[in-house]
Amino acid sequence: MSLSTTDTEPDERSAAAEPLTHGTLPASGPPLVLLGAIATGAVLWLLGWNPALSGIVAAVGYTAVVYVWSRAVEEARAARDRLITAVVSSAFLLAMLPLVSVLATVVSRGLARFDGEFFTHSMRGVVAEGGGVHHAIFGTLIITGLTTLISVPVGLLTAVYLVEYGRGRLARAITFFVDVMTGIPSIVAGLFAYALFVLFFGPGVRMGIAGAVALSVLMIPVVVRSAEEMLKLVPNELREASYALGVPKWRTILRIVLPTALAGIATGVTLAIARVIGETAPLLITVGITTSDNFNPFDGRMATLSVFSYYEYVSPGVPPEASLDRAWAAALVLILIVMALNLVARLISRLFAPKSA
């Protein structure tokens, strides 16, 4: 790449006037400034400032102090390095604020109903307080499982086709239309799946598999895209080395390309599952809601965590607090399920990834 850019940039001070060595900031300097900035932000917040504003003030303050200090002590390039480090870290910390706030809100609101009953009971026969999401947890797992069963093979094979086999018109068409597919609004996917199932089962059909089909429409392109990116990152030398040893193409793909990219693909698949597991709109239309257990995805309505949570929020009973607590707790369960999935994905990528530096 363009290593020459630094050379062509004009030096601000002439070499003669510049000493050969520069001072450096003490190693603990910038972290201490950062701590100070965070403390200032926290104090401002406690003084009743808007938390977002306090965060921004702390971030800008930290960046400015580090840059000015470094500029005073160190050379220009080092100062610029410090500046970029400060910008990156404070942008990172700023971005983490809302994300952490979301998590903290869900956890603190969700814990109110994290009791035994919540996990072992369904909503059958429950009015106002009590009840649980046992039925919805399994509904979500079953429907998401089916979605994954449909989407991962199709998506992965398509990605393999695009990267390894695809040439010419068909490949270009598929690449293009996969992109188009990422743009299907989730509610349209739901309407489509519903219309498809109405063709076979008549109006008013509600079943888990219809929801899985709707979610697959959303999930497949995400799998293709991320798998494609990851397969592309596999160095060509690996493939060529394999071919040179006389290994057929399909075995090269199965034994060399896929394992090399597996860690990335597993992350991609987990992300894709995460993308669809919390989908509400398509499941509202295709799967509906029930208060009772139904673990058969081919017959009738099933409860899912997202739809359950949505309905608890939009049509709460009297008093509304009981419903809202259930809504938050269901959302927390959803996040925990994804967390578990993430662990599995990590386990898979650790087990299967080739050992390399």
Place this chain on the structure above:
Amino acid sequence: MPITTEPTGRQRTPQRLGDRVFSGASTGAGVLILAVLAGVAAFLLVEAWPAVTAPAEDMPGGEGVALYVWPLLFGTLLSALLALAIAAPLSVAIALFITQYAHRRVATTLGYVIDLLAAVPSIIFGLWGVSQLAPLTVDPTGWLAENLGFIPLFAGPASSTGRTMLTVALVLAIMILPINTAVVREAFRQTPRLHEEASWALGATRSEMIRMSVLPFGRSAIIGGSMLGLGRALGETMAVAMVLSTSGGVTFNLISNGNPSTIAANIALQFPESTGIKVNALIASGLVLFAVTLAVNMTARAVINRRREFSGAN
């Protein structure tokens, strides 16, 4: 490399068959996607057609389907582009921080937390946006309206509940951050060590190394990730429906309570009570959203393809 080809006797004979089966299966998967998409497109066109041909006065608003969809399209684009403008730089910063700056163990944990956030369902972001974020924006937007009111974006009057386009853009930005970041981070992590070490060897500082080797390598992933995020922001339904006060027409004013709705949110809000031609009008708006995403993706592809090298260190 630990991968070894196991010497099996059968290797030579099934070579062609295996290849044929494998390429057949992967081609089939690709074609299946085309078929599904054709199905969706056919569904959209068939259902949207009555709205296009219907007399203008039958449309909600009474002025035909184009004028019905236009404010929605405007709102969709405005919210999604704003969200992207906020999220794209931040996601690059987060990815850089995780891959280049943070201690390895810290980085793993952070990556993990961010992956988790990608899974937070949109209604949670909606609930959070309404109950936590919106109230926080009330005072700052009031200040903006008072002091920067001459800029059309902040014309005001500021909303007293904070359920504004600005809040929605922030919520959407936060929603797409994890997805953006995940894609960019994976790519940054794959930066060839040789490139990095070459930079170090030339005496580059960390920021120079990043500029010279990490960013160029990850550029297509940055665009790809942004497009994934933009796609999600354009199609986001529940969070927008819950947060946005949708009672205005086309306006750039980000901080008042009269905002244009977005296509996806409008479908979610109006669909349950709609019958007949109004359903067709909603699906027609869905078709427009579909077309917009198509255009966005075409642009992104064009940008990525311009620098399409088969990656690796060669």
Place this chain on the structure above:
Amino acid sequence: MKRSTRSRILALSTAAVLSLSLAACGSSNESDDDNGGGGGGGESSLSGTLSGAGASSQDAAQQAWMAGFQEKNPDVTVNYDPIGSGGGREQFLAGGSDFGGTDAYLDEEEVAKATERCGELIEIPAYVSPIAVVFNLDGVEELNLKPGTIAQIFDQKITKWDDPAIAEDNPDVELPDTAISPVNRSDESGTTENFVEYLSATAGDDWPHEVSGDWPVSGGEAAQGTSGVVQAVTSGTGTIGYADASQAGDLGTVNVGVGEEFVGYSPEAAAKVVEVSERVEGRGEYDFAYDLARDTTEAGTYPIVLVSYAMACSTYEDEQTAELVQAYLGYMVSEDGQAAAAEAAGSAPLSDTLREQAEGAIEAISAG
């Protein structure tokens, strides 16, 4: 790295399947041993699944009815999908649901379709609920407002809380000069339609807009669903909105001008409107559709109500569905059922006359 990839895949998937199948047992409140735990169960001969869909306004009440009904009939599962009135009507007419819920009674075309599907259409105003006009104004808990004033506030003609029109009816209240910020539903809804219908019927001069489920005035604060409106009114200052009364919570509420007096919302006052209203003429024997007397001057009536109907057929194709619908609707209109809904959703119980008529209609459900 000796173990082959295949065996590792095998091990992982076995583990996954095992853990799923181990955990996939029923909810503890649904397992056979303690079914109908509340007592009173076990005598019912009914079994099967009954599916309904429709208005989300009566969802809370349906939850209560389902719970009560399933306790009496432990082998029955009732589902109600709150997909909205429009969707509910469409699905019911297409034969996609066994019964339906709708905030607006069926129009003639729809009645014709219903007759085609199921003989005589049964339509019962099973859920009557007051709509409260709620506001958030420091130090003010109740306000008296005439229909015309309410209409002008929501039409954004009256923009300050200390407007003379408001002050005139509230001599004892100290009104601040805060700006009024009206909040409306952003989704199309039966609540909006009923509220707008009320404004149009009682204050036609001040409310020049057409009646529909879509809010006609732009530029106000718009929020999704009853909970969204309540949330927006609560978090803003000087806000005013309309919402299902059961969700009004601690917000200030408006006493509505009826004739010469001002009436606060209550289930009884809401039920009274239905009593003084006329049944729509020229419809079937079992079709209890009402044109509500919004402009009534009868003392003690609260005219801003939402009436949500239950729809059913008088003839079903199979015996089991007919029996289930009959039993479930019977429970809905029974005193028990109405009391359960009143407790869970704050609705107004049906009057005795109406209940008797409705029971007659439900009696007629049969298979054929």
